[in-house]
Amino acid sequence: MFLHLPKCAGTSLHALLSNFFKPDEICPHRGDVITTVNAETLRRYKFFSGHFTKFGVDAIPGPKRVITVLRDPYQRILSLYYFWRSHRPDVIERDNLKGPRAARELGLLDFLKSNRPEVVANINNTLTRSLLGPIHLSQSAGYRLRNVNYAVETAMLNLQRFNFVAFADTMDEDVPLLLSILGFPSVDEIPRLNTFDKLKDAAGLEAVEREEITPEINAALESIITLDRPFFARAQRMRHTLRCPYPN
DSSP: OEEEETSSSHHHHHHHHHHSOOGGGEEEOOBBBGGGOOOOHHTTOOOOBBBBBHHHHSSSSSSBEEEEOOOOHHHHHHHHHHHHHHHHHHHHHHTHHHHHHHHHOHHHHHHHOOOOHHHHHHHHHHHHHHTOSSHHHHHHHHHTTTTHHHHHHHHEEEEEEHSSEEEEHHHHHHHHHHHHHHHHOOOOOOOSSSOOHHHHHTTTTTOOOOOOOHHHHHHHHHHHHHHHHHHHHHHTTTTOOOOOOOHH
């Protein structure tokens, strides 16, 4: 099971791992809607990959190996903003893309300070909240202000149950090791998907200018990664040490 956190190089890893499974072995459910699917139906599949949270991970019955990719939270948010902002207006309207619409309508500072649900859910300590478990996502943004240490500790305890954690900036080292651990053959090249150059035509993207990171923008960024900053630092120290089987 691959827990794919947005803008953490997950699309490339999903494409690579999908090659090792037959189409009917890959679960079509790519998010926490999987928690509503009958357990016997889920047992048919061998590969699960999507924007899950811990709730989605725990919904998969039986023994499983769970992996994820993490990225520096500061860089992840900037990547998400400019990826969303690069969507052409006609594509946004055609597909009713709420996140990209917000990024097109708002400058970076206003985007970071936005209370729009589609923005908050994707930038406000997203790494940590995805792994919190019993604290519901809709409540955790306010919760972070009451007990940061407990939230980070809870997310770390849940992460320690994963079998492997890779990092976006060390994929060239991490992926070969992951394939070896999973018993899959090595590959000559790791695919680099979901980059602007490869997506601009198919996904209806266009080049956008990047803003200068002012002290105010920097402060706004840091204010929405108060959980993710210490969580990511602790996760990095555990790189290549997370090996225990995920409990049934």
